[in-house]
Amino acid sequence: MTRIVDPTDERVPLSRTLAARPQSLAGVVALLDIVKPRGDVLLDRIEQRLAERMPGLTLKRYRKPTFAKPAPDELRRRIAAESDFVIEALAD
Amino acid sequence: MADSLPSFSLIDLRGSAHSFPTGRPALLCFVKEDCPTCAMTMPLIEVVAQALRGGLEVIVIGQEAAGNARLAQRHGLSAPMLDDSELKTSYAYNIEIVPTIVLADARGAELRRFEGFDRSDWQAVVADAAHLAGVPLPRIDWSPYPAMRPGCGSKSVEPGIAERLAAAASGSRLRARQIELGADEDPFEFMFERGLTDGLPVVPPTPERVMRMLAGTRRDPQEVIATVPPNLAPLTIEKVAANAVMAGCRPEYLPVVIAALEAVCTDEFNIHGVMATTAGATPTIVVNGPIRHRLGMNMKIGVLGSGNRANATIGRAVKLALRNVGGARPGEIERTALGGPGKYTACYPEWEERSPWEPLHVERGFRPEDSVVTVFGLEPGPRLIVDQLSRTAHALCGSLGMALESCWHPKLHAYGEILLVISPEHADTIARDGWSKARVRERIQEASARPMRELLGDAEAGEGMTLRHFGLANPSAEALEQRVAKFRRPENINIIVAGGEAGKFSSAFGGWFSGPMGSISASRTIEEAL
Numbered sequence: 001m002t003r004i005v006d007p008t009d010e011r012v013p014l015s016r017t018l019a020a021r022p023q024s025l026a027g028v029v030a031l032l033d034i035v036k037p038r039g040d041v042l043l044d045r046i047e048q049r050l051a052e053r054m055p056g057l058t059l060k061r062y063r064k065p066t067f068a069k070p071a072p073d074e075l076r077r078r079i080a081a082e083s084d085f086v087i088e089a090l091a092d
Numbered sequence: 093m094a095d096s097l098p099s100f101s102l103i104d105l106r107g108s109a110h111s112f113p114t115g116r117p118a119l120l121c122f123v124k125e126d127c128p129t130c131a132m133t134m135p136l137i138e139v140v141a142q143a144l145r146g147g148l149e150v151i152v153i154g155q156e157a158a159g160n161a162r163l164a165q166r167h168g169l170s171a172p173m174l175d176d177s178e179l180k181t182s183y184a185y186n187i188e189i190v191p192t193i194v195l196a197d198a199r200g201a202e203l204r205r206f207e208g209f210d211r212s213d214w215q216a217v218v219a220d221a222a223h224l225a226g227v228p229l230p231r232i233d234w235s236p237y238p239a240m241r242p243g244c245g246s247k248s249v250e251p252g253i254a255e256r257l258a259a260a261a262s263g264s265r266l267r268a269r270q271i272e273l274g275a276d277e278d279p280f281e282f283m284f285e286r287g288l289t290d291g292l293p294v295v296p297p298t299p300e301r302v303m304r305m306l307a308g309t310r311r312d313p314q315e316v317i318a319t320v321p322p323n324l325a326p327l328t329i330e331k332v333a334a335n336a337v338m339a340g341c342r343p344e345y346l347p348v349v350i351a352a353l354e355a356v357c358t359d360e361f362n363i364h365g366v367m368a369t370t371a372g373a374t375p376t377i378v379v380n381g382p383i384r385h386r387l388g389m390n391m392k393i394g395v396l397g398s399g400n401r402a403n404a405t406i407g408r409a410v411k412l413a414l415r416n417v418g419g420a421r422p423g424e425i426e427r428t429a430l431g432g433p434g435k436y437t438a439c440y441p442e443w444e445e446r447s448p449w450e451p452l453h454v455e456r457g458f459r460p461e462d463s464v465v466t467v468f469g470l471e472p473g474p475r476l477i478v479d480q481l482s483r484t485a486h487a488l489c490g491s492l493g494m495a496l497e498s499c500w501h502p503k504l505h506a507y508g509e510i511l512l513v514i515s516p517e518h519a520d521t522i523a524r525d526g527w528s529k530a531r532v533r534e535r536i537q538e539a540s541a542r543p544m545r546e547l548l549g550d551a552e553a554g555e556g557m558t559l560r561h562f563g564l565a566n567p568s569a570e571a572l573e574q575r576v577a578k579f580r581r582p583e584n585i586n587i588i589v590a591g592g593e594a595g596k597f598s599s600a601f602g603g604w605f606s607g608p609m610g611s612i613s614a615s616r617t618i619e620e621a622l
Contacts, residue, residue, distance in 0.1 A: 002279045005302045006269040007288060007334040007416045009325030066609035068365040 027084035028058045034067040039089035046087060097200050098184040102153065102174035105161055110151065110172055113200030117148045117224040119217070120194040122176075122187045125159025127244035129209050130191050132237070134167035139232055140218055141171035147225025155182060155190065155247040182248035183257040189243040195220055208243035265306065265313045266299055268330050283338070288416055290408070290436055294338035305333040308343030309350060310621045317350060318357030320418035321364035322425040327353065327417050332409070335416055339409035339437075344620075345387060345402055348465060349409040351616040352377045352439075355467045356410065360612040366469040366604065367420035372428035373604035373611070374472040375414070376511060377407055377439040378588060380453035381463030383618055384441040391443035393592035396474050396513065396599060397433070407439030432472030434601075440590060446516050447589035448523035455529075456615050463618040468511055468586065469611035470601040471499075479518070480596040485525035488518060489532050492598065493539025496585075497578050499602035503547045503556030505540075505576045508606025509584045509613055513599045515591035533582035540578035545569075547576060586613070 029050065031043045047059050062079055064071050079086060097120075101111045112118065121137050123130035141150035150171040154160030157177040164173040176182055185194070189207040195217050196202055204220060206213040211234060222229045248257055256267050273282055279296035283289050295301065306313055306329070313330040320327045329350065336349050356363050356375045366373045379389060390400035398404060420426045428435070444451040444460075453464035477495040482488035492512065499510055514522070522532060544567070549556030557576070564571065579585055584606070591599075604611055 002273045002277070002296060003270050003299060004273065004279065004282075005266060005297045005299055005330070005334045006271055007297055007331060007338060007412070009320075009323055009331075009417045009419065010269050011323070011325065066605075068369065068605045068610040069362055070364060 025054060025057060025085065028060055028082060030060050030062055030079045030083035030086045032062045032079065032086055032088040034064045034088065034090060036067045036090065042089045095202055097194065097196055097202050099200065100181045102176055102181060104172040104174055105164060110174055112151065113196065113198065114149055116198050117221065118196045119148060119150045119221055120196065121150065121152045122182060122185065122190050122192040122246070123152060123163065124155040124190050124247055125163045127190050129241050129243045132241065133191050133209055134163065134169065136214065136237065137171065138167060138169055143230035144221055144225045144227060147227050148221050153181060155179060179248040179253065179257055182246055183261060187246040188249050190246050191243055193217060197224065209238070209241040211237050211239050266302060266330060267314055268334065270299060287421065290411060290415065295340055297334040297337040301337045302330065302333050305337050305341065305343050305346055308346030308621055317354055320357055320414060322368065323419035325417050325419065327413065331417050332413055335413040336409040339412050340401065340405040341409050345406050347618045347620050348379060348383065348406050351618045352410045352465045352467055353413055355465055355614040355616040358614050361467060361469065361614045362611045363414065366611050367414060367426050369604065370427050370429045371604060372430050372432060372472055373469045374434040374438050375410060376434060376468045376470040376601055377410065378452055378466045379439065379441040380444065380451050382461060383463035383620060389441040391441040391590045395440055395590040403439050404437050407437030411435065411437060434472030438472065442588040443590045448519055449529045452586065452588050453615065458615065458617070463620065464615050465618060466613060466615040468509060468613045469604045469606065470511055474513065474599040474601050477598045477600060482521065485522040485527040486535060488521050489535035490539040493536035496536060496600055497540040499600070501555045503549065503553060505542065505547055505557060505578050506580050507578055508580060508603045508610065509586060510603045511586045511601040513591065514587060514589050515595055515598050516589065516593050517596045518598050519589045529587055532587065533585045536585055537577045537579060537582055541575040543573045543575055545572040
């Protein structure tokens with residue numbers, strides 16, 4: 001009978017359920033640029049189209065300092081506190 | 093004569109220590125807060141404690157630190173509530189169910205024991221206890237209590253906890269979960285099926301092998317050396333040892349693996365980005381100092397692979413720990429589009445004795461006699477640079493500069509850290525002209541510099557620098573003639589000497605997104621268990 005020492009972090013993976021999909025868009029929409037090339041081009045266009053089609057929305061722009069690291073906690077907290085929706089441009 | 097119960101010393105809610113045996117008869121009550129049968133029993137425990145006070149000690153032993161205080165407060169407990177949240181006493185008493193009630197005489201011998209709630213058992217134990225205490229049988233209103241009610245599982249037998257307590261009690265230094273394989277299971281196949289390998293077979297990390305591996309360090313197996321992204325999981329020496337066994341390390345390699353993982357898990361190295369990038373980078377380890385010889389590392393023919401156990405398995409152990417503890421698995425958080433051989437292992441010693449220059453670790457502020465690892469986030473494989481014809485340092489370093497311009501893309505300049513491995517023959521050519529490392533770097537920068545104009549992306553090659561990189565909006569033709577060096581700073585060209593004595597070739601590892609916004613190389617002293 002062989003026994004082995006578990007080489008992993010011994011954590012059971014968490015499964016998270018997605019937030020309920022709203023039927024309509026209202027309130028504040030965060031547009032998050034992770035600063036990959038041309039992400040700003042995509043978000044500029046989305047911002048323009050949303051403003052035209054849904055003038056009641058408030059659109060707010062955010063930027064990560066670098067795409068090579070996870071978003072700083074402070075930025076994540078700020079987006080969560082200030083907005084109802086997030087559109088993130090992963091780009092290239 | 094009845095068996096003596098295990099002695100113990102535990103702290104009550106006020107921080108005072110209570111030892112058992114006490115020299116007087118005692119009624120030990122093992123409880124935990126979230127057990128309804130324990131809650132139901134608490135008022136009875138308090139009544140008995142008051143009735144027998146002076147002749148017998150009622151001692152309540154709780155299994156949860158915060159829960160103990162709530163339980164005592166809720167039931168106005170006057171008897172001592174002792175903290176067994178480490179569960180060592182519950183384990184020593186073989187407690188499987190709470191409540192468990194144990195009656196002991198003055199010398200600590202067990203007279204009676206029962207689990208859960210049973211009114212007749214309680215009536216019998218109260219009668220015996222009163223007799224031992226030398227007091228009349230107390231009058232107790234039994235009407236609120238049912239004839240019987242089952243208890244709950246003791247925390248000391250919960251999965252995961254039981255194994256740890258058993259390991260601790262046996263004197264073993266291991267605390268990680270252990271997995272028992274079926275009699276017919278092939279341990280090698282099991283490791284593949286569980287997703288624990290890099291695609292090559294691993295040595296099954298049996299407790300015996302992990303214990304042998306731990307002999308390679310003096311550090312406590314339970315010391316947490318890092319929190320490993322992306323899972324942000326604590327990495328203990330024991331987990332490092334298990335992964336080092338799997339990689340095929342010998343115990344004396346373990347201190348190098350530990351130091352490399354400490355360096356890799358620093359904020360500046362940003363292992364999350366290095367492992368997650370679609371571009372494909374890998375932690376690349378350079379080993380310096382006397383330990384290279386003690387471990388029999390290969391710094392000569394074939395230094396960059398393959399054939400040497402220490403070179404191959406140290407780098408592999410680091411990668412396996414990042415995969416298994418950190419959770420950086422290809423297709424999950426590890427998202428490189430292409431990968432490369434360096435994703436399996438990338439660990440190389442410098443042939444310091446063959447170098448005309450001071451070795452890498454001394455350049456970085458360490459003493460020559462220190463053994464040091466330096467980690468870089470680099471392309472997962474070396475690129476060969478051929479120059480068999482240059483006979484001067486100027487010409488050879490010009491070739492190196494031209495070849496290095498291709499790192500990432502020839503048009504991407506102002507680039508970050510790379511690792512250049514200069515072979516002995518090339519080092520000799522440079523040394524004959526008496527050039528320092530600084531002069532080598534200067535020549536590489538000079539040979540690889542290009543006018544801005546040539547670096548702009550265009551229809552011939554879309555990738556390249558943009559005017560925004562240069563901070564220019566409408567530059568004049570003259571401004572675009574300004575030459576831009578390949579590397580942001582000359583020190584970004586990290587140089588070591590290694591390789592076979594014959595062959596006018598060098599090798600380079602291109603970089604990743606380096607600097608404060610990406611990854612910065614890091615060095616750590618290796619603590620050997622000499």
